[in-house]
Amino acid sequence: xxxxxxxxxxxxxxxxxxxxxxxxxxxxxxFVNPYLYILFILxxxxxxxxxxxxSASFMLGLIIDxxxxxxxxxxxxxxxxxxxxxxxLRFIAPRDGYEPGMSPTATSLGxxxxxxxxxxxxxxxxxxxxxxxxxxxxxxxxxxFRALASSAFxxxxxxxxxFLTARSx
Amino acid sequence: MRTLFRFFYxxxxxFLFFLLEGTAFIMLLQQHYIQRITVGQFSGYAIGMIDERIxxxxxxxxxxxxxxxxxxENQELRSRLxxxxxxxxxxxxxxxxxxxxxxxxxxxxxxxxxxxxxxxNYITLDKxxxxxxxxxxxxxxxxxxxxxxxxxxxxxSTVLPVINRNFRLSVKFLKNxxxxxxxxxxxxxxxxxxxxxxxxxxxxxxxxxxVTGYSSSFPEGAPVGTVSRFSRKxxxxxxxxxLLFTDYRKLYRVYLVxxxxxxxxxxxxxxxxxxxx
Numbered sequence: 001x002x003x004x005x006x007x008x009x010x011x012x013x014x015x016x017x018x019x020x021x022x023x024x025x026x027x028x029x030x031f032v033n034p035y036l037y038i039l040f041i042l043x044x045x046x047x048x049x050x051x052x053x054x055s056a057s058f059m060l061g062l063i064i065d066x067x068x069x070x071x072x073x074x075x076x077x078x079x080x081x082x083x084x085x086x087x088x089l090r091f092i093a094p095r096d097g098y099e100p101g102m103s104p105t106a107t108s109l110g111x112x113x114x115x116x117x118x119x120x121x122x123x124x125x126x127x128x129x130x131x132x133x134x135x136x137x138x139x140x141x142x143x144x145f146r147a148l149a150s151s152a153f154x155x156x157x158x159x160x161x162x163f164l165t166a167r168s169x
Numbered sequence: 170m171r172t173l174f175r176f177f178y179x180x181x182x183x184f185l186f187f188l189l190e191g192t193a194f195i196m197l198l199q200q201h202y203i204q205r206i207t208v209g210q211f212s213g214y215a216i217g218m219i220d221e222r223i224x225x226x227x228x229x230x231x232x233x234x235x236x237x238x239x240x241x242e243n244q245e246l247r248s249r250l251x252x253x254x255x256x257x258x259x260x261x262x263x264x265x266x267x268x269x270x271x272x273x274x275x276x277x278x279x280x281x282x283x284x285x286x287x288x289x290n291y292i293t294l295d296k297x298x299x300x301x302x303x304x305x306x307x308x309x310x311x312x313x314x315x316x317x318x319x320x321x322x323x324x325x326s327t328v329l330p331v332i333n334r335n336f337r338l339s340v341k342f343l344k345n346x347x348x349x350x351x352x353x354x355x356x357x358x359x360x361x362x363x364x365x366x367x368x369x370x371x372x373x374x375x376x377x378x379x380v381t382g383y384s385s386s387f388p389e390g391a392p393v394g395t396v397s398r399f400s401r402k403x404x405x406x407x408x409x410x411x412l413l414f415t416d417y418r419k420l421y422r423v424y425l426v427x428x429x430x431x432x433x434x435x436x437x438x439x440x441x442x443x444x445x446x
Binding site: 020021024025031032033050051054055057058061068069070071072073075076079080083086132133134139142146 | 196227287291293
C-alpha cells in the first residue's frame with residue numbers, strides 16, 4: 001500500500017518535471033505539443049477511490065497550469081479525463097472485478113487493450129484541451145487537427161514509456 | 170433526509186466532478202485576474218528562476234543563430250553611425266544639437282520563456298521593476314516589433330506578443346499611410362491578420378506595414394511585416410494576411426522601448442480631458 005503511494009507520488013513528480021523541463025520546450029513545427037503528463041492518470045491503480053482519482057487529476061492539472069502560465073485549461077481537461085477513466089474502467093470491468101493491486105498497464109492486460117484504453121483517454125484529453133484553448137467555433141478544424149497530431153505524438157511517447165518500464169520488470 | 174443523503178452518496182462522483190470542473194472553469198474565466206496575482210507574486214518568481222536556468226541551456230544550444238542575428242544587427246547599426254556617411258559639412262565646427270532630443274531609449278532584455286503553439290502565447294523577459302519596466306511598454310526584436318509588456322514582477326516581465334489572441338495594434342501601409350487593426354487568428358505563428366482596410370486602397374503582395382503613432386506607445390514607423398496574401402471578404406473590407414518580420418521561434422534577445430516624453434504627453438492629454446469635464 002505504502003509502496004504504491006510512494007511509486008505514484010514519484011511518478012507524479014517525474015512526469016510533471018518531464019513535461020515542464022523537456023516537453024514544453026520542444027515545439028515541433030509550431031503546433032504539435034505532446035502532453036505526456038496524462039500518463040499519470042492512465043497508470044493509477046484499479047482500486048483508486050473515485051474521490052482520490054478526481055482530486056489527483058485536479059492537482060495534476062493545476063500544477064501543469066501554473067507551470068505553463070495558463071489557468072484552468074489543463075485542470076478542466078485532466079478532471080474530465082479522470083472522470084472518464086472512472087466510468088470507462090467500470091464499464092469494461094470483468095465480471096469478477098480487477099485483481100487487487102494491479103494497474104491498467106500493457107504488462108497486466110496486454111498491448112492491444114492498453115493501446116485502446118490509452119488512445120481513448122489521451123484523445124479525450126487532447127481534444128478537450130485544444131478546444132477549450134481555441135475557445136470558439138472559428139478555429140474548430142485547426143484546433144482539431146492540432147489535437148489529433150498531438151494525441152498521436154503523446155500516444156507514441158506513452159508506448160515508449162510503457163515499453164521501457166515493461167522491460168525493466 | 171436520509172434518502173437525500175443516500176442519493177448524494179450514490180452519485181458523489183458526479184457531484185465531485187461537477188464541483189472540480191466548475192472550479193476550473195471559474196478559474197479559467199477569472200484567468201487574467203489570477204494571473205496578475207500569481208505572476209506578480211509567487212509563481213512569477215519561482216518559475217521565472219527555473220525558466221532562466223532552462224533558457225541558459227537553450228541559449229547555449231542556439232548560440233550560432235544568436236550570433237548570426239547579432240552580427241546582422243551590428244552591421245545594420247554600424248551603417249547608421251555618423252562615420253559611415255560622407256560629410257558635406259563645410260563649416261568645420263561642432264554644433265550643439267538642440268533640434269534633436271532623444272525621444273526613445275532601448276533597454277536590451279533576454280527571452281527566458283516563450284511559447285508559439287498556444288492560442289494565448291506569452292513571452293517572459295529577464296528585466297522587471299528593478300529596471301523600471303512598466304506595463305504597456307512596447308517590445309521590439311532586431312527585425313520587427315515583438316509585443317507589449319503585460320505584467321511586471323521584481324526581476325521579470327511578461328509580454329503579450331502579436332501571436333496572442335488578445336493582441337490588437339493599429340498599423341499602416343508604409344507607402345500610403347492607410348491604417349487598420351492588426352490581430353492574430355490563432356493559426357500560424359508566422360502570420361497575423363490585418364482588418365478594416367477598405368476596398369479602394371491599393372494593396373499588393375509584399376507591401377510593408379509599420380506601426381502608426383496614434384494608439385500605441387511604439388515609435389511611429391516601427392516595422393511589423395509584409396503583406397503575403399489578401400482577399401476580399403463580404404463587406405467593404407479586405408482581409409489581409411501579414412507575414413511578421415519577427416520569427417518568434419528564433420527570438421532570443423529583444424529591446425524594451427522607453428518613451429522619454431510619454432509622461433509629458435499623458436499629462437497634457439489628461440489636462441485636456443479635465444477641462445472638458
